Amino acid sequence: MTDFTVPDMSCGHCVKTITAAIMSQDANATVTTDLNSKTVSVHSRLADAEIRQLMTQAGYPPAV
């Protein structure tokens, strides 16, 4: 489980887009989001770097 902070995540549409981007590469991933803290918690077989790349490609780059 890795937590990412995604400053641009502001609504349910963002959550859907981010979740879909991760699930497109790992259908078994568990993605939990918190809009208040702008946190995305991911449990996945994907490496953290891959998840970062997927979120960035979807338009939501995680903060470093």
Ligand SMILES: [Cu+2]
């Ligand atoms: Cu949104």
